[in-house]
Each structure stands twice: as structure tokens, then as C-alpha cells.
Amino acid sequence: RGCVGLPPRQYAPHRAETPARCQGNIMNPDGAADPSAPSLDDASQSEAARDTILRATYRLLEDTGYAAVTTDDIAAEARVSKATIYRLWRSKQEIVVDAARMHFGRVDAPELGSFAAEIHWILEHRAEDYRQPGTLRLVGSLVGAATSDPQLQAVFVDWVEQLSRAVRQVIQRGIARGDVQPDVDIFALETMIAGIVARAVIAQQSFSRA
Secondary structure, eight states, rough: OOOBBGGGGGGGGTTOOOOOOOSBBBBBBOOOOOEEEEEEEEHHHHHHHHHHHHHHHHHHHHHHHTTTOOOOHHHHHHHOHHHHHHHHHHHHHHHHHHHHHSSSSOHHHHHOOOOOHHHHHHHHHHHHHGGGGTTTHHHHHOOOOOOOOOHHHHHHHHHHHHHHHHHHHHHHHHHHHHHSTTTHHHHHHHHHHHHHHHHHHHOOOOOOOO
């Protein structure tokens, strides 16, 4: 069982990554189990701990990049024990994968009546993922790590496919409405839109200028 509530000062920054042990689920500042605290066996509390850890992980990734973040750092930032972390994930990579997927979520364009309006909606909402301070540094560090880590690589494959899926849906609506040519090269259009996203993000432009 994991433990939460241990203050950051209890963790030494680069200590060996061995799961901690405790007597109960919630710990007092002195490291002793708190018998009056609620159990993390409760599903809602376990989900709350998971959400807290993922948000803490993402903050650290934005601040320092992937390579510099350790499990000890995540535990300290989230104010939980490493035992709690290892109860939910097996490795730092798994935590980072879930944190990235939580942040880079699905993009599903509403029906706005025109191909142009719906594509613009997709571009602007995807751009929101990159407008927070530190996000470009995070993405750059993850791209570098993904070259040798299949789990992180899968995050980017999934992210690209989400954008492609949303674009295909909008193209099919446009064809049905008649504002997109039925013989359009869908793959070429997807690729062009991905290029617009990359250019706008790197140059920090709005999509009206990109």
C-alpha cells in the first residue's frame, strides 16, 4: 500500500529509486503512519492521488525537462510517498506518458457549418497545448527521449493520430456539405495542416498569420 502526506523535505533529491515502506496509507510529518487517516484503498482517493501526481509531474517537466526529473522529485512535488507512486506506476517513464496524455488530450471539432471554421477551431485548440510557459521545452525534451524510448514514442504517435483523426472528420463533413472537393487528397491535406501547426508553434504565431 502507498502513503500520502509526506512533506517534500523528507525526500532527498537523487536518492536511490527504491519504493518506500510504511505502516499505513497516510503518513505524519515524522514518517509515522496515521491510523486516523482515510485509506487509499478507496477508489476516489486513489484517483485523486493519481491526478495530483500527474499534475505535479507535468509541472516538473515544464520547469526542467524530461531528463532532469526523478521519481523523488515527483514525490516531493506531489507531497506523496514513493510507495504511493509505485503502487500506481512501475517507472518514471509510465508516469510521464500518462502526464503527457492527460495534457495533450483529444481534439474533436464541433460542427460549425464550414470546413474553414472547423479547421481553424482545431488549430486554435491544439495550439492551446503549447501556449503555457515551458511547454515547448517539455516537448523538445520528450522528442529527444522518445528516440530511444518506445513508451514515449507512442505518446507522439498517438498525438499525431489524434490530430489526423480530427482533420479527417472535418474533411468528411466538408465533402458531405459540398465545401470540400470530393476528390481531395486527404493525407496531403492532413500533412499540410500538421505543418501549419508546427510552424505556428515554433514561430509563436497565431494561426491567422501562419
